Amino acid sequence: MKHLFPYILGGAMLVTAAGCNKLDQAPYGSAIVADQYYGTLEQCNTSTMVAYRYINYSTWWEILNWRYLAGEAASDNAWVGNTYQTHPTYDAVAQYTLDAGNDRNEAQWVDLYKSIGRFNSTMAGISSAPISDENKKQFIAELKFLRAWCYFDLIRNWGPVPLVLEIYPPNTHLSRSSVQDVYNQIDKDLNECIATLPKKGAYPAADRFRASRGAALTLLAKASLYMEDWQKAETLSKMVIDEGDYNLEQQFSTLWQYTYKNGIESIFEIQNGSSQVPALPYNDxxxxxxxxxxxxxxxxxxxxxxxxxxxxxxxxxxxxxxxxxxxxxxxxxxxxxxxxxxxxxxxxxxxxxxxxxxxxxxxxxxxxxxxxxxNDKILRFADVLLIHAEACAMQQKSGPALASLKRVRDRVNLVTDMSLTGWNLINAVRKERRLEMAYEGDRLYDIRRWKDQSGKPVISSIMGPNGSFVKYNTEVSTDPFETKNTTEAQNKGIHFKENTHMLWPIPANQLLLSEGAMQQNPGYF
Known part of the structure; x- marks a missing residue:
């Protein structure tokens, strides 16, 4: 017997045959597509549970690694850091000297598409399973949430990307869909999730890690910020706030306790375990x-x-x-x-x-x-409050923006200036987002998407030869650690170019595999 495992590489969906292996019956194992497997409700549930592992396809080495390499080390929040080993491909990302052959860049692209392939194939198996329509809708909605997260990550890293929504014949080559078309698909999938998925509190305690209505609302609100659809981001984030499923933990420290999992502030987390039975991935x-x-x-x-x-x-x-x-x-x-x-x-x-x-x-x-x-925290309630504050501030709705901003600042005993308006308020919300969300993988994407009063991306005033971060490190800083350890270049960010580095390069190998169906992002070779 043979099973088909889809591997999506660039614009090409390459379907290869693999030998038959027994599927682990634990909640996390190897995803599989086989008519013989999707025969019962229990099997379909297990297949859906398996899929949650693949939002973090290779656990830490690829997707989590990229989350902090790009999201933090390519920003003003962090350095690559390790200065006793050589790591040229890491340095190239953080220093903005990477080319299309960079292996870290390619690993993220490939693993996101592998995950999407697994979600698509699992949906295909469940859609023809002999179970109720209600259960099918539930499982497929969970898988669409996971797929939407991957596409959100793809467009904020590479812009236009191929939309792979089904299993294609071997050697199919897909061109890049526009960011708007990808966003429209994210919107469509997440609206189906919002209509179908239960609230977090409706799940049994052991299942509260699963995608919920609140998670879908939050992800769509966050994606709406990137599309500068301020009204939509405001409406969706306000729905999450008003539904009452989530709240801030009383103490900021509570979130970072080792035992904290899926608490009142958690909207979506990647689950990790120290036990290898069942085979739950651990946070290496x-x-x-x-x-x-x-x-x-x-x-x-x-x-x-x-x-x-x-x-x-x-x-x-x-x-x-x-x-x-x-x-x-x-x-x-x-x-x-x-x-x-x-x-x-x-x-x-x-x-x-x-x-x-x-x-x-x-x-x-x-x-x-x-x-x-x-656990790895992907979406949490403080993020929702800051999405709401930003969306309102961008529409000059100072009252509701300040109310949400104040909730976040009150928790850490900071006074909020309730007279802030206009750009003073916008900049206060942006600073708060940096302080609250640092080391959660969003910083680079925030400073790329934000624009200043002249309409230029905020990253352009932070990075580049005249950027504030570059000048601080090369002309101002007297930090006893950073200024003495120049194994990692002190002028990090000096090579940033606005007309190139708002996106990463499409991996060179993926361009080759697409056989001309995809073209490179501007500025890369």
């Missing part, structure tokens, strides 16, 4: 992002520029729960005394000797097998 990404002095690899170290942003706002709470700094104790971990800076390395191992507290597990809570079950 922590190893990559943790200090070399604490058995980590030391990547994605926070910038002093980010630390200064917290200090300028008097934001001590989020500072200590976002950044671990050499020589200072770790928030919530009494096993890290500050007298010798443990668990952090000597600065010559790290560009900035600063690391993410959001991805840190206190020593006393670490599993004996070394595997982390810290």
């Amino acid at each position: 990404f922590q190893k990559m992002i943790n200090s070399t002095g604490d058995a980590g690899w030391g990547y994605y170290s926070a910038s002093s520029d980010l630390e200064n942003a917290y200090k300028s706002e008097g934001d001590s709470i989020r500072l200590q729960w976002t950044i671990n700094r050499h020589g200072l104790p770790v928030a919530g971990d009494p096993n890290t005394p500050s007298f010798d800076g443990r668990p952090f390395p000597s600065p010559n191992h790290s560009k900035s000797a600063r690391y993410s507290r959001k991805h840190y597990t206190p020593k006393a809570e670490r599993p004996a097998n070394g595997l982390s079950s810290l």
Whole structure:
């Protein structure tokens, strides 16, 4: 017996045969397409559960790695960080010197399309299964949510991309669909999810990680910001706020506890586990992002520029729960005394000797097998409040914008100037988004999509030869770590070009596979 596994590479859907392997009966295993498998409600449910693994297709190495390499290290929030190893393809992304052959760029593209292929094939199997229409709609809506997330990630990285919505014959080559067409598909899929999926609270406790109505509303609201559809983003985010399924945790620190999973603020999380039975993926990404002095690899170290942003706002709470700094104790971990800076390395191992507290597990809570079950937070309620605040501010609706902004700031004991209007309010919301959401993978995409009062992308005033981040690091900073460790170039961002780097290059191998169906983004070769 043979099963068909779809692998989508660039514009080509290549369908290859693979030998028959027994599907794990645990909730997470290998996705499979076979008429013989979709025979019962239980089998269809298991296949849908399996799909959740593939929003993080290769767990940490590809998609999570890219989330922080591009989303944070290619921004003013972080450096590549590790300065005792060579990593030219990582540096090329962060320094804006990458070309179309960059392997990190290609790995993200390929894994997102592999995930989409698995979601499509699972939908095809369920659609012909002998189960009720109600159950079919539920499962397919969950899969469409996952697919919509992947397409959202694709368009904010590469712009126009092929829309793959079904299983195609071998050697089919698809051209790139416009950003508007991809967004329209995201809108269509998520509206079906909104109409079909239950609220988070309607799921049994053990299933509250699954895609919900609130998750679909939130993702569509967030995508609407990128399309500058302010009214739509306002309406959708307000629906999430008013439905009452979610709220802020009382303490910002609660979100970053090792045991925090799917709480009141969580809208969608990637589930991880320290046990390998059942085969739940574990969060091995922590190893990559943790200090070399604490058995980590030391990547994605926070910038002093980010630390200064917290200090300028008097934001001590989020500072200590976002950044671990050499020589200072770790928030919530009494096993890290500050007298010798443990668990952090000597600065010559790290560009900035600063690391993410959001991805840190206190020593006393670490599993004996070394595997982390810290979940990856993809969507949360504070994000919804800031989406609402931004959408309202962009429409000059100061009252509701300030109300949502204040809720986020109140939690960390910061006073909100309730007289803010116009660009003062817009910039206050943008700064708040940086402080609240740092190290959650959005920073690069925010500064790309935001425009200043002259209509230029905000990233253009941060990166490039005259960018504020470049000038700070090369002309102003006296940071004792960053300025002494120049193994990673101090002028990060100087090579940014607005007419090129608003998108990443289409991977060269994918262009070849498309046989002319796809063309490269401007400025890349």
